[in-house]
Amino acid sequence: MKHVDEYRDRELVKSLAFRLADQVKRPLRFMEVCGTHTMNIFRFGLRSLFPADLEVVSGPGCPVCVTDSADIDVCIAAAENENVVIATFGDLVRVPGSRGSLAESRARGARVEIVYSPIDALELARAHEDKLVVFVGIGFETTVPTVAAAVAQAARLRMDNFCVLSLHKVMPPVFARLLAGNHQLDGLLCPGHVATIVGRRAFEPLALDYGLPCVIGGFEPVDIMQALVQLAELAARREAKVVNAYPRAVAEDGNSSAWRLVTDIFQPVDAQWRGLGTIKSSGLAIRDVYAAFDARRRLDFETETPAPPSTGCRCGDVICGRCRPVDCGHFGGSCTPGHPLGPCMVSSEGSCAAFYRYGEH
Amino acid sequence: MENKKDCVTLDHGSGGLAARELVQEVFLSRLNNSRLAPLEDSAVLPVANGRLAFTTDSYVVDPLFFPGGDIGALAVNGTVNDLAMRGAVPLALSLGLIIEEGLPLEVLERVVDSIAAAAETAGVDVVTGDTKVVHRGAADKLFINTSGIGSIVEGVEISPGQVRPGDGIILSGTMADHGITVLAEREDLGFGGQLRSDTFALNHVVAALVEHFPGGIHALRDPTRGGVATTLCEIAVVSGSSMEIWEERVPLNRPVAVACEILGIDPFFLANEGKCLLFVDPAVEGEILKALHRHPGGKQASLIGRVTDGEAGRVVLHTAVAGQRLMTPLTGDPLPRIC
Numbered sequence: 070m071k072h073v074d075e076y077r078d079r080e081l082v083k084s085l086a087f088r089l090a091d092q093v094k095r096p097l098r099f100m101e102v103c104g105t106h107t108m109n110i111f112r113f114g115l116r117s118l119f120p121a122d123l124e125v126v127s128g129p130g131c132p133v134c135v136t137d138s139a140d141i142d143v144c145i146a147a148a149e150n151e152n153v154v155i156a157t158f159g160d161l162v163r164v165p166g167s168r169g170s171l172a173e174s175r176a177r178g179a180r181v182e183i184v185y186s187p188i189d190a191l192e193l194a195r196a197h198e199d200k201l202v203v204f205v206g207i208g209f210e211t212t213v214p215t216v217a218a219a220v221a222q223a224a225r226l227r228m229d230n231f232c233v234l235s236l237h238k239v240m241p242p243v244f245a246r247l248l249a250g251n252h253q254l255d256g257l258l259c260p261g262h263v264a265t266i267v268g269r270r271a272f273e274p275l276a277l278d279y280g281l282p283c284v285i286g287g288f289e290p291v292d293i294m295q296a297l298v299q300l301a302e303l304a305a306r307r308e309a310k311v312v313n314a315y316p317r318a319v320a321e322d323g324n325s326s327a328w329r330l331v332t333d334i335f336q337p338v339d340a341q342w343r344g345l346g347t348i349k350s351s352g353l354a355i356r357d358v359y360a361a362f363d364a365r366r367r368l369d370f371e372t373e374t375p376a377p378p379s380t381g382c383r384c385g386d387v388i389c390g391r392c393r394p395v396d397c398g399h400f401g402g403s404c405t406p407g408h409p410l411g412p413c414m415v416s417s418e419g420s421c422a423a424f425y426r427y428g429e430h
Numbered sequence: 431m432e433n434k435k436d437c438v439t440l441d442h443g444s445g446g447l448a449a450r451e452l453v454q455e456v457f458l459s460r461l462n463n464s465r466l467a468p469l470e471d472s473a474v475l476p477v478a479n480g481r482l483a484f485t486t487d488s489y490v491v492d493p494l495f496f497p498g499g500d501i502g503a504l505a506v507n508g509t510v511n512d513l514a515m516r517g518a519v520p521l522a523l524s525l526g527l528i529i530e531e532g533l534p535l536e537v538l539e540r541v542v543d544s545i546a547a548a549a550e551t552a553g554v555d556v557v558t559g560d561t562k563v564v565h566r567g568a569a570d571k572l573f574i575n576t577s578g579i580g581s582i583v584e585g586v587e588i589s590p591g592q593v594r595p596g597d598g599i600i601l602s603g604t605m606a607d608h609g610i611t612v613l614a615e616r617e618d619l620g621f622g623g624q625l626r627s628d629t630f631a632l633n634h635v636v637a638a639l640v641e642h643f644p645g646g647i648h649a650l651r652d653p654t655r656g657g658v659a660t661t662l663c664e665i666a667v668v669s670g671s672s673m674e675i676w677e678e679r680v681p682l683n684r685p686v687a688v689a690c691e692i693l694g695i696d697p698f699f700l701a702n703e704g705k706c707l708l709f710v711d712p713a714v715e716g717e718i719l720k721a722l723h724r725h726p727g728g729k730q731a732s733l734i735g736r737v738t739d740g741e742a743g744r745v746v747l748h749t750a751v752a753g754q755r756l757m758t759p760l761t762g763d764p765l766p767r768i769c
Contacts, residue, residue, distance in 0.1 A: 070688055079678075082751040112696065114753025185617070290751040406761040417694065428756020 076289030077113075085294035086118040092301035093120045098253060099300055100390050102240070103260030104131035104418025105288050111427040113290045123301070126390040127423075129243050129342065130260055132208045133160045133416035134388050137341035140236050141166030146370050147203050147234060148179040153368070154197055155181045156190035157205040160416045163409065187219035187233075194223075194231035203364045206235040211262040213237050213353060214327035217334040220355070220362045234364035235353055238340055241271065242351035247389060248279040254390070256282040256300040261292070261315040268323030269313040280309040287315040334359055343412065344385020384411035387420055394421040401425060438533045443563030456539055457525075457559060460546040465522070465557040473557035475522055478581045483518035485509060486577040494541065494571055496615040498607070498626030501574055502544035504703060507631045508654070509578040510552045514633040515650040515706065517588035517640050518580030520552060525559040526575040531566050541572065552631035554578070586640055590709075592648035593669035595739035598715035600708040602635070602722060603628065603730040604681040605658050609700030610689050619693075624685035630704025635727035639708075643718055649709040652702065659698035660759040661707055662735075662745045669709075672740030675757065678750045681730045698747075699760045709737060 107127045129135045148155045162171040175181040184190050194202035206216045223231045264285045276283045282303030286296025296314040340352025355363035383397040404410040413419035441448035465473045489505040513520045607628040614621050653661035690697045722728030745757040
């Protein structure tokens, strides 16, 4: 595959592994903050190439994993409305809330359709004019522009049966929350997809305010290994700055036209993160001028949400890097991808699913 | 002809005149053979010496037709392959259909045409059958069950229990073609018609190998649902062995690789319907590979790994970028109704 094969070059990966081993002279702990990094590190077997002194933990980079169970309950409340068709990405349907999952609602008769893009949800709305299609907007800076584009298009076409239930989140506030505590991190592998939209410069406060080496990395094996080598070099020098190791996709200021579209349609709002609680201005809500496309204003939700049953699931700790999936008592026993207790086991990008699927147990 | 209905109705499943017409016009005209033709309550087969293999499978694939095949071809090839995986020569198939009322007759005829063609290619007759028609909504278009009986030649002992450390692991061709094709077709993902199901009857190639390499083939398994990864893990557990697999040796069609990449799906978990994994005596693995390469069912066969005497059930994948990780069976089902 053009533009893929060259980043999967076996010899290059091996030489980067040697360079990485060379750079890691003391125990180092890095965090990656993107579900695609999590999966690809496992899928390509890169962990077997890391030096023993390097630990790479997964942060809150999987959008499904950070979705709070109260938000799943809101999705279910929407799905139970008989005029509603829920359109969502596949992973979300199996995430348990406090009273079941969307998959269970579907089994009981709710209309829940899996789509591959928000534009598919628009098509669904066109095909079901007598129904209200509610697209569950989930994802970080990377995903929001396509959802914003769908809302803009729906507005242009004056569609009145399409709206978005925004669970979107942005990254900088959660980084700030994580790093303000005792994080014990020596470096941050920054998410290349998010950086494509927000630009290298957006990560600078992390390096400056928290004294943390940061490298923006791509997602192919060569990209990941190269970013880790650069991160190890920075960590060795204890140099807190942001290096862009993914320049073929990431510009200094990102994709400003995409982000302009996002800010036209969405505004910052406080959001709930699983395991982290409420984080100020870390979510995105639809602006008043587009209220007609905001599911929260189109549908009457019960605002009261019962506390989720205590299962002992440690997804909240896992996504903060406070424990490894295998440290959770449920992992691999009462919690498997077939019967997940928490979102980190549901999402194909969750670190519990990655640990399970690729055999680290 | 002018009175002929253009779709299947509940009448067709009533056992009355319409049912008889359906059997005559749709089934017997296409599947005719001396054992099916009398339409008795059961077909009578001669009893062979030695051992029989007996298998059954149901087919509920959605959509019914997809590039490279359809539910009919799948129903014949899948059951024939299950027999072949024990080294059995297929003797006869049964065919049971559950039809949702309203299915266009033209669709049923196309499926039965395909069943007839696949059975002819595999060299096996459908000798008994049954048709039921259910109310609209009680089934989705068409479900098929086929059972198969095969005979196993004296001395042939092919089963995962025969797998030994040192055995070569051969995959008979590219992986993931069927699973990705059905997914792309069902979701209308538009990969430009480059994907094709690999549905194929493996009995001829297996029979040739069994004849030429007596004792050389220890186990066979077709990696259908759950894909190559799940099948390898199952055999590693059953045989109490460990395995090493080299990713760069696993054949994968380029359009399949691209589609999996775009969709974020691991091709090791996707279904195959015309491929088998062979666990073979290392002394003859080179010759078995050569024999496979000469056969239409094995042109792209590749030695993808080896059985080792490590921890039972442990399958290690050496990735194309020189890393390694464990392979695990598929859990959950991301792609329901693919066969």
